[in-house]
Amino acid sequence: MLFIIRLVSIAGLSFLLSxxxxxxxxxxxxxxxxxxLPAGSFNALLSGLLGGGLLWMVMAWKIDVExxxxxxxxxxxxxxVDDVNMLIxxxxxxxxxxxxxGAFTGNSFRKIFIKKKEKSFYS
Known part of the structure; x- marks a missing residue:
């Protein structure tokens, strides 16, 4: 669920700020x-990839149609490039x-400030 929130917020805020x-x-x-928003490295990378990629693809398609x-x-x-669709x-x-x-950098920067939990003998 947090993945979808990250993806939608990246796409929405990027659209508004653009x-x-x-x-x-x-x-x-x-x-x-x-x-x-905390995430694993791959999860953050994927949310940034899909959020930014879908946003730019939809915006390019919208401009192409208009x-x-x-x-x-x-x-x-x-x-x-042979086709307009390949350009999009x-x-x-x-x-x-x-x-x-950007997402991977932000997530890695967050991990700098998080203290890692030391492993206990019993855990």
């Missing part, structure tokens, strides 16, 4: 969310990598 901040606000939001693929078709000519998927992958790195 209206007034640059693209890298996704990294900050993912780092802060994973710092505040502009009737005018901008996307011009960008496809610049890059060695590549955008999602880049957003996912940015979100995953």
């Amino acid at each position: 209206l007034i901040m640059p693209w890298w606000c996704l990294i900050l939001v993912a780092g802060i969310i994973c710092f505040l 502009t009737n693929s005018i901008m996307s078709s011009k960008i496809v000519e610049l890059f060695p 998927i590549a955008t999602g992958v880049l957003g996912g990598v940015a979100g995953a790195l």
